[in-house]
Amino acid sequence: MTESLAALRGLTPGVLAILVRRGADFAAAEDAVQDALVEALRVWADEPPRDPKGWLITVAWRRFLDAARADTARRRREDLVDREPPSGPAASADDTLWLHFLCAHPSLTPASAVALTLRAVGGLTTRQIADAYLVPEATMAQRISRAKRTVSGVRLDQPGDVATVLRVLYLVFNEGYTGDVDLATEAIRLTRQLAAAVDHPEVAGLLALMLLHHARRAARTTSDGSLVPLADQDRERWDTAMIAEGVAILQLALSRDRLGEFQAQAAVAALHADARTAAETDWVQIVEWYDELVRLTGNPVVRLNRAVAVGEADGPHAGLAALAEVDPSLPRHTAAAAYLHEKAGDRIKAAELYAVAARRSSNLAERNHLTRQAARLHSTGSQSRP
Known part of the structure; x- marks a missing residue:
């Protein structure tokens, strides 16, 4: 069944x-x-x-x-x-691409576009989508109904925007796993479907990015659900076949010399996946790829991640200097500052910042992780005092 x-x-x-x-x-x-x-x-x-x-x-x-x-x-x-179905096989690739464009139409909000994509393209039930997003089924039904009404009169006479479709799929992927629907796996399935329908290097870039991130999934948490930072993950638990597939897809996309943000993000993920240990990570190349991402997007979150990478490549003080140029109101800015201060040897400052970051976090697993980091530094700081 x-x-x-x-x-x-x-x-x-x-x-x-x-x-x-x-x-x-x-x-x-x-x-x-x-x-x-x-x-x-x-x-x-x-x-x-x-x-x-x-x-x-x-x-x-x-x-x-x-x-x-x-x-x-x-x-x-x-x-x-009296109209009969056309003879011959249907152009399923074109139809799939067209439907992706319709469900990611600019007239829809991101939340509505995601819900409609999962319903119409993914074939999920309203209840499954509601469970995945932890909202009542009636709420999700209303959201999908509004989205249907919005696109009912739309006729795509011009090619749709691939970038919009990719952002919708990336939103689905980032929801990860909740309820009985694995949205990360569903996003990979839909992106494979899109890649079969359109020859575009950024589609390949997004698929590679998803595969490279998903390959580390088993090592990201402990049995009790606690977060495991990338540097501390058991790399033996990474899915090497998925990594190899992601790298191969990325290399083919990069060879077309039409760089986009998802290809650049995938290149960063590939460099992490290529390192046998955290100490062997090529942080210099990662900073270079973040420089490309800043050029492509100007995204402040990219600048934040770049600052952490600079801290690894050129030392924590260089990382803190780069972080000083980033908007401090960004989510995870305080956590990044805590990490870099700890690397610089300022454990007291780092512990204070970890505690502040924990209070600001809306994610329970992340909040618990940051709280443990603060407690760890407080404990070692107390032991080191005469």
Whole structure:
């Protein structure tokens, strides 16, 4: 049953895109596709079709037409009743790409774009998405309904913005794992799907970045959920096959000489993955890649990460000087300052900053980690006094 569900979810975006292209309102088309998926689960076990996608298109289209006939406000669609599905295989890659663009339309908020992408492209249920984002199902249903209404009248006459789609997928990936849906894995699946539909180095860059980060997942936390900093992770637990795949994808993308921010981020991740120990990390190259990221984005968070890398490459005082040029109101600025002060030997200042950073953190695991760091330095500081 799990394999059947996964296969159906893979077909969902192509089927939905075809219905919308034929003139179906997005919300009505999505409802029709969901009805077709339910019917597929009921009948395929006994008699699987030779052309699963064609079967879904036919059933979903009929469901849509039935609903259209029953709705007097949609009488204008009656001229579509006799239209047959086009002969030959459907252009699934083009349809998938088109649907990604629609779900990441600029008229949607990032939260709505993420929810609609997971629903329409990912094939997740509203309850699964709500559980993943820790909100009530009714709240998520309203969010998705509003998003459907927003894009119902949209017709993509011009190519969509790949960068917007990538940011939506990156937002999904960064949610990680909550509830019964692994959003990091789902984001990788959707990005692979996008990479198959469009030849773009930044799509490859994002896929490489996701794989390289995801490869370290097993080593990021202890059995009780405590965070393990990168330098302290057991590198034997990293997924070497996933790292190799990510590096290969990144190298091919970089060879096209069209550098973008996701490729640069992936290059930083690859340098971390390449080091057999934390001490062997090539921090000089990492600083160079952060310089590229600053040039590409001007992002203050990138400047913050660069300051920490400078502290590793050129010493903690150089890192603190770089950090002084970064907005101190940024999340994790205080934690970065604490780390660099500790490296500089100022344990008392570092302990104070770790405690402040812990109070400001909204993430429980991060807050506990910072609290432990402060307690550790307070303890060693007390022991060192005469």
